[in-house]
Amino acid sequence: MIELKNVSMFYEDGNPALRNIDLTIEDKEFVFIVGQSGAGKTTLTKLIIAEERVSDGEMYVNGFKMHRLRKRKIPKLRRSIGMMFQDFRLFEDKTVYENLAFAMRVVGARPKEIKQRVPHVLSLVGLAHRAKSYPSKMSGGEKQRVAIARALINNPDVIIADEPTGNVDPEMSKALFELFMRINKLDKTVIVVTHDHNMVNYYNKRVITIADGHIVSDVPAKKEPEAAPAVQEGGTAV
Amino acid sequence: MRLINNFFFHIGQGVKGIFRNPVMSTASLLVLVCCMVVTGTFALIIDNINKNFEALDDVNKMIVWLDEKPEAEDGEVSGDAEESEAPKPQYNVHTQDDKTQKAIKDLEHVTDVVFMSKEEAFEEFVASEGSDAEFLEWFDPEENNPLRASYRITFEAGTDTENIRYIKKAIAEMGFKEENIDENIDLYDSLINVKGALTTIGIWLLAVLFIVSLFIIMNSTRMGLHSRREEIQIMRYVGATNSFVRAPFVIEGIIIGIVSAAIALGIQYYLYAHIISSVVRQYALITIAPFNNYLLFISVAFAAIGIFAGLFGSVISIRKYMKV
Numbered sequence: 001m002i003e004l005k006n007v008s009m010f011y012e013d014g015n016p017a018l019r020n021i022d023l024t025i026e027d028k029e030f031v032f033i034v035g036q037s038g039a040g041k042t043t044l045t046k047l048i049i050a051e052e053r054v055s056d057g058e059m060y061v062n063g064f065k066m067h068r069l070r071k072r073k074i075p076k077l078r079r080s081i082g083m084m085f086q087d088f089r090l091f092e093d094k095t096v097y098e099n100l101a102f103a104m105r106v107v108g109a110r111p112k113e114i115k116q117r118v119p120h121v122l123s124l125v126g127l128a129h130r131a132k133s134y135p136s137k138m139s140g141g142e143k144q145r146v147a148i149a150r151a152l153i154n155n156p157d158v159i160i161a162d163e164p165t166g167n168v169d170p171e172m173s174k175a176l177f178e179l180f181m182r183i184n185k186l187d188k189t190v191i192v193v194t195h196d197h198n199m200v201n202y203y204n205k206r207v208i209t210i211a212d213g214h215i216v217s218d219v220p221a222k223k224e225p226e227a228a229p230a231v232q233e234g235g236t237a238v
Numbered sequence: 239m240r241l242i243n244n245f246f247f248h249i250g251q252g253v254k255g256i257f258r259n260p261v262m263s264t265a266s267l268l269v270l271v272c273c274m275v276v277t278g279t280f281a282l283i284i285d286n287i288n289k290n291f292e293a294l295d296d297v298n299k300m301i302v303w304l305d306e307k308p309e310a311e312d313g314e315v316s317g318d319a320e321e322s323e324a325p326k327p328q329y330n331v332h333t334q335d336d337k338t339q340k341a342i343k344d345l346e347h348v349t350d351v352v353f354m355s356k357e358e359a360f361e362e363f364v365a366s367e368g369s370d371a372e373f374l375e376w377f378d379p380e381e382n383n384p385l386r387a388s389y390r391i392t393f394e395a396g397t398d399t400e401n402i403r404y405i406k407k408a409i410a411e412m413g414f415k416e417e418n419i420d421e422n423i424d425l426y427d428s429l430i431n432v433k434g435a436l437t438t439i440g441i442w443l444l445a446v447l448f449i450v451s452l453f454i455i456m457n458s459t460r461m462g463l464h465s466r467r468e469e470i471q472i473m474r475y476v477g478a479t480n481s482f483v484r485a486p487f488v489i490e491g492i493i494i495g496i497v498s499a500a501i502a503l504g505i506q507y508y509l510y511a512h513i514i515s516s517v518v519r520q521y522a523l524i525t526i527a528p529f530n531n532y533l534l535f536i537s538v539a540f541a542a543i544g545i546f547a548g549l550f551g552s553v554i555s556i557r558k559y560m561k562v
Contacts (some may be wrong), residue, residue, distance in 0.1 A: 049475070072480075077316060079477035090474055106478035110243060 007057035082151030141172030252489030273451035274502035491552035495544030
């Protein structure tokens with residue numbers, strides 16, 4: 001669970017990035033975070049992975065007290081969160097398999113565990129056949145799926161995707177969002193920071209809007225009737 | 239098991255790192271080798287000069303000449319003095335006397351006192367001048383030996399001139415005439431000053447070269463790290479610990495340090511055994527100790543410098559990249 005109580009974050013020059021944020025994201029929830037550029041969306045994700053520190057207020061992520069988090073505990077926190085970025089951040093000189101294996105290796109996984117886990121996660125994102133390919137030979141959508149696979153590889157509780165569709169075409173965007181839905185069904189908390197209003201409107205999920213460092217709206221997913229179709233269009237006002 | 243796995247993983251990553259940035263690795267290696275060889279050469283030369291100073295005869299020695307007895311007393315034993323009415327002298331300044339010799343030896347900073355008779359002095363002179371020397375036509379050790387008996391006093395190496403003066407004064411107070419006491423205070427003082435100056439220059443040179451090499455290595459490591467900043471970032475994002483991120487870079491630094499030390503040792507051996515020694519021998523400047531005498535010291539020192547520079551350079555450089 002992620003919980004922020006009256007959290008503010010100021011830059012070194014004193015300018016506020018986030019102000020008085022109150023927010024709770026339950027386990028296994030799917031949340032879109034939207035807002036203009038510079039609104040504070042990315043800062044919020046940086047607070048969650050402890051890349052930035054809370055200036056004021058209380059914040060809890062997966063049981064870690066973020067407002068008092070010691071540096072040596074950051075690696076343990078990050079192992080419970082899978083992070084992916086708009087620019088993929090893959091090793092171009094490593095194959096898809098090696099990219100994933102490396103992410104496991106650096107957290108101390110054994111070779112045997114790596115051999116079992118990497119093919120499983122690759123098949124989950126539909127890239128089992130691309131294990132030996134290099135990222136430079138892949139499309140934007142495929143690269144982003146490799147990034148998703150890497151975010152999943154250490155079996156984190158939370159997946160955070162920062163503008164995951166910024167560098168992919170609309171068709172591939174939809175496929176990626178479908179993948180996020182599937183990941184969410186694997187009991188993972190999924191937080192997607194996006195500008196893609198079409199996708200946000202397409203899926204009936206909770207939407208948090210940030211502007212000027214404040215949460216200006218927090219619209220929960222509409223409750224779906226028992227036998228209703230899986231996807232409702234335009235379910236959320238942004 | 240996991241520790242062993244990680245250890246080999248880090249070694250592998252460290253070795254890969256060296257070959258991933260071959261230019262920077264070679265630059266670091268060459269800088270380290272140069273610094274080690276320059277500092278090593280200087281240290282060896284200084285040590286040889288020091289050893290030569292210590293080995294110089296007569297520098298830390300004093301000669302006290304015994305007084306020739308007046309003609310009238312010739313043939314008498316020194317003990318005859320007790321029959322005269324004059325007060326009995328505390329020390330015998332005319333002939334060898336154990337009490338006097340011991341009193342000199344008991345003086346502070348004196349390590350040895352040897353009595354040298356007239357005959358022994360003659361033999362020593364002959365040995366130094368050669369058996370065909372001209373003076374042998376004029377003098378005979380038993381009939382007209384012109385040399386005098388003496389005490390040869392040795393004091394601790396490094397004794398300063400103030401203490402040498404104190405020893406001289408104490409001996410004079412025993413009854414020996416000051417003009418019968420020969421020392422090399424001026425020469426000794428000059429040598430100590432030269433030795434001190436060389437040691438000071440050496441220490442400063444070592445320090446400056448070491449700091450320069452450290453900065454160059456830090457810069458080389460930083461450039462290597464800069465090209466791998468994304469790799470470090472990704473490692474940090476997926477939850478690698480600081481030590482895990484640092485380890486390959488530190489191992490890379492240590493490997494470069496050890497390889498540099500090995501290369502520097504080889505160069506140092508060749509330089510010392512073949513070039514420095516032959517130049518010194520050719521000009522007969524000083525006596526040079528064999529390289530084997532320094533092998534252990536140089537090996538340990540080079541390895542220590544290499545490992546420390548690699549370790550320190552990489553640890554300091556990587557701090558900036560650990561902030562993600």
